[in-house]
Amino acid sequence: MLPIVPLLAAALLQTAPEGCRKCEHRGVVDCSKHSAEERQWEQEVPRCSVAARCAPCGGSLLVDCPKCEGGPLSAEMEQRRQAAAAWLAQEDPLETHLQRPLARAETLHFRLVVDVVALKDGKKKVDGHAFLHWVARDLERAAALQDGHYGAVAADRRSPSRMWLWQRREDHAAVMEKFLFSTSSGDFKMLGRDPVFSVWTADPQFEDAAPRLHSLAIHNGAHLLLSNLFRELWVGDLGAGWLDEGAGHWYEDKVIGRSTNYCVDETGIPSGGIPDMARSSIRTRLERSKDAVLPGLLRRQSGELSADEHAYAFSFYDWVSSEHRGALAPLLRGYHSRRSSSELLPEALGFNVFQLEEAWRAWVTKSYPATEPKPRRYERAPAPDFR
Structure with a gap:
């Protein structure tokens, strides 16, 4: 006599649903x-x-x-x-505080809220749910690039970064006061431990414009990620403004195809106006002026950078990430230990500051175009995978 258990198993296998043609047998x-x-x-x-x-x-x-x-x-x-x-x-703290459901998503590196009905792309409308996913996709692209540059793994960050976009001013104000302890009406971020960025999308700076807000999210996402890498410590006020701002510009440019954002304190825009981040323009400025850039740039805090220095920070980060990628993690760890650029850079890159200037300028002349190619238009379709 056959055992009962195998007989039951055989019977179950024989009667298990197999689907049909309509569902392709799923x-x-x-x-x-x-x-x-x-x-x-x-x-x-x-x-x-x-x-x-x-x-x-x-x-x-x-x-x-x-x-x-x-x-x-x-x-x-x-x-x-x-x-x-x-x-x-x-329980979601934001939903509890605002007493309503929110459009939110979780990714490997981020906790996102895009509380938006629709945004503008010229004369077209962009659905808020679609925008949530486009931002999630590109934040993860930026995170993958940054992790590759610094050799980072999941354990190197203690918490995910939070990114919040609000269409209603009163909601932005409510979460700012409750969770960020600020009454500022502008876009605002807290860096280091449990990093977070919040913005009112209809702010006159952004006017619910999807391309502008998309770039803004990626730029600030890069800041959040870097401030929480290896240690919960922002290096932008530790004499590493070039690294902090250079990273924000670089990952935004790589993922979006342009860099249009800059971060300053609440006193206003950088000295000299809005930065011109075009590589051809950076090349032209460096070729026209022989005044040394790096001795001043490499000791400034993020909020001290001029418009030109934002562009040079982007370019110097471009050079380091391209030619000396393995130096990025030691540099970040060194700034965490409050070491100065004059001490760290020769150790990590093998050049003193004047040799660095010469090597960086030569690379810019070799690598940057004399004229800028036509800018990539804002694309709602998935962009190339840069990982």
Whole structure:
């Protein structure tokens, strides 16, 4: 007589649902509430509250096939639903404080809120949920680049960075006062421990413009990531303004295709006006002026940089990350220990400051174009994967 357990297992295998032609023998079909593009977005992030609140699919992006009794993906669909429901059931401090649900997402490095109905791209409108995913995608691209430059792994940051975009001024003000302990109405960030950036998207600086806000998010995301790498300590006020601002400009430029942002204290724009970050312009300025740049630049704090120095910080970071990538992590760790640039740079790069100036200038002349190529237009489609 055969054992009972194998007989039961065989019976279950014989009766297990196999799906049908309609569902391609999966037992499930794609949820009709999500387009193919939206399903791709959701697969790029571990969690999204918009998807998790979808009544038909519960964040799984799948529903039961109406033509059969299930199939091999039915159990996976249920597991996805349960995981999304469990995540959504966790208390979110922002939702609790504002007493309403928010459009939020989690990625490997970020916790995002994009509380926006729609933004503007010229005469076109950009859906807030779509924008949430575009920002999530590109923040992770910037994070992957930065991690590669510094040899960073997950354990090298103690907490994820937080990025909040608010369309209503009163919501930005409410979270600023509650969580950032500030009454400032402008965009604002806290760096180092539990880094966070918050912005009112309709601020006159941004006017709900999707391209401007997209760049802003990536630029500041780079600052948040760097301030929480290896130690919870911002180096921008430790004489490493070139590293802090250079990184913000560099990752924004690499991911977005341009750098249009700059960070200063609340006294106003940098001395000399808005920085011209075009590589051809940087090359021209360096070729026209023989005055040494690095002796002054390399000792300044972030808030002390002039407009030209923002551009030179970007370019110097460009050179270091291209030609001396292995020096970035030792430099950051050295600034964490409050060592000066005059001590660190010769040790990490093998040149004194005047030799550095000569090598950097020669590389700019060799590597930067004499005239700037046509700027890349704002693209809503996925950009190339720079990792």
